[in-house]
Amino acid sequence: MEFYENRQAPERALLVGVDTGEYDCDASLAELEELASTAGAEVAGVLSQKLENPNPATYIGSGRLREVKDFCQQNEIDLLIADGELSPAQQRNLEKETGVRVVDRTTLILDIFAQRARSSEGKIQVELAQLNYALPRLRGKGQSLSRLGGGIGTRGPGESKLESDRRHIRRRIYALEETLRQIEKRRNAQRTRRKKDGVISVAIVGYTNAGKSTLMNYLTSAGVLAEDKLFATLDPTARKLTLPNGQAVMLIDTVGLVRRLPHHLVEAFKSTLEEARDADLILNVCDASSAECADHIEVTENLLRELGAEHTPVITVMNKCDLIPSLYDVVTMGKTVCISAKTGEGVENLLTEMEKALSRKRMRATLLIPFDKGGILAEIRQNGQVLSEEYLPEGTRAEVVAEANDLEKYKPYFV
Numbered sequence: 001m002e003f004y005e006n007r008q009a010p011e012r013a014l015l016v017g018v019d020t021g022e023y024d025c026d027a028s029l030a031e032l033e034e035l036a037s038t039a040g041a042e043v044a045g046v047l048s049q050k051l052e053n054p055n056p057a058t059y060i061g062s063g064r065l066r067e068v069k070d071f072c073q074q075n076e077i078d079l080l081i082a083d084g085e086l087s088p089a090q091q092r093n094l095e096k097e098t099g100v101r102v103v104d105r106t107t108l109i110l111d112i113f114a115q116r117a118r119s120s121e122g123k124i125q126v127e128l129a130q131l132n133y134a135l136p137r138l139r140g141k142g143q144s145l146s147r148l149g150g151g152i153g154t155r156g157p158g159e160s161k162l163e164s165d166r167r168h169i170r171r172r173i174y175a176l177e178e179t180l181r182q183i184e185k186r187r188n189a190q191r192t193r194r195k196k197d198g199v200i201s202v203a204i205v206g207y208t209n210a211g212k213s214t215l216m217n218y219l220t221s222a223g224v225l226a227e228d229k230l231f232a233t234l235d236p237t238a239r240k241l242t243l244p245n246g247q248a249v250m251l252i253d254t255v256g257l258v259r260r261l262p263h264h265l266v267e268a269f270k271s272t273l274e275e276a277r278d279a280d281l282i283l284n285v286c287d288a289s290s291a292e293c294a295d296h297i298e299v300t301e302n303l304l305r306e307l308g309a310e311h312t313p314v315i316t317v318m319n320k321c322d323l324i325p326s327l328y329d330v331v332t333m334g335k336t337v338c339i340s341a342k343t344g345e346g347v348e349n350l351l352t353e354m355e356k357a358l359s360r361k362r363m364r365a366t367l368l369i370p371f372d373k374g375g376i377l378a379e380i381r382q383n384g385q386v387l388s389e390e391y392l393p394e395g396t397r398a399e400v401v402a403e404a405n406d407l408e409k410y411k412p413y414f415v
Contacts, residue, residue: 017083208256
């Protein structure tokens with residue numbers, strides 16, 4: 001008796017891009033190649049074309065389309081990946097001309113997110129993004145699939161399969177959005193509670209594969225999956241970190257970013273990304289060994305601005321400095337620290353800078369408040385926390401935690 005093992009060979013993919021001069025096409029295609037490999041495809045070739053605008057019918061020009069068709073036939077290509085967002089007509093025409101399945105950059109990223117999502121919230125966010133993207137791209141199959149009634153007043157073309165699918169998708173989208181609204185309410189309540197309890201939060205943000213999870217594991221032994229792949233971690237992770245001065249902070253690892261992150265994903269993951277907006281400090285982790293480091297920093301800056309986090313203190317963490325002889329000039333956000341999350345080099349300096357940045361945010365103080373100024377404690381409780389109260393003949397002695405700026409006006413009552 002002979003046994004055979006069934007192995008599914010990776011799909012052979014051809015990458016196609018249009019260089020309109022709007023962005024660095026070569027860098028974008030290199031990133032698309034990494035995305036395709038992360039999704040499990042084997043990249044057999046890369047083709048690009050300079051055009052003022054993508055062809056509205058076929059994305060690329062007719063001459064380059066013939067080249068793509070010949071390449072697909074000669075190299076047994078299973079999948080064509082476009083480095084842009086295709087319209088339903090472009091996708092349909094490309095499939096018809098080449099005879100292979102066609103996906104675009106957005107679909108590819110959504111597929112990777114679907115593979116990586118582990119938590120129920122992550123799966124909901126990915127499904128919502130996929131449905132919002134798929135809804136306008138549904139294709140009908142004619143009247144043959146119309147649903148016909150069985151009695152008087154119900155005869156006729158009825159509801160087509162396309163209309164039925166759209167209705168079901170819209171219903172599912174509404175249910176997912178409602179679930180996410182409940183999750184967002186819970187997140188907001190947790191953030192409010194943390195602020196009131198004086199919990200300091202530090203968000204780790206940055207480009208995908210910059211070493212955020214490796215840094216998280218080094219600082220907190222969180223055990224987060226850290227691989228040399230794009231979007232190795234998708235679900236946010238929070239762990240306690242004790243700084244050298246004894247101050248405890250909550251370190252939050254967030255989802256990685258890429259160029260032209262699909263709008264549907266930004267919307268779906270907004271509740272997760274808002275951890276950065278409400279953090280007391282942001283660590284912007286960058287891959288110092290990448291030639292695209294400056295572009296990666298710009299992508300992160302733009303997203304933080306979009307989330308409304310541009311006023312939050314930022315420390316730019318140049319990671320993987322052990323892989324380069326010296327750090328070249330690059331414009332960064334806030335204070336810059338060079339580290340290697342893998343070896344631990346420079347991490348002590350990073351912790352020192354975190355202490356300095358956080359010392360200006362929240363502070364603990366002991367106040368002696370006269371009885372006729374009792375309303376001060378009520379004011380502090382609104383955004384801070386009263387840890388203890390003791391009634392003395394001179395007034396109320398209270399230990400509090402609050403924003404340094406808020407406590408400044410109560411300086412006369414400091415003990």
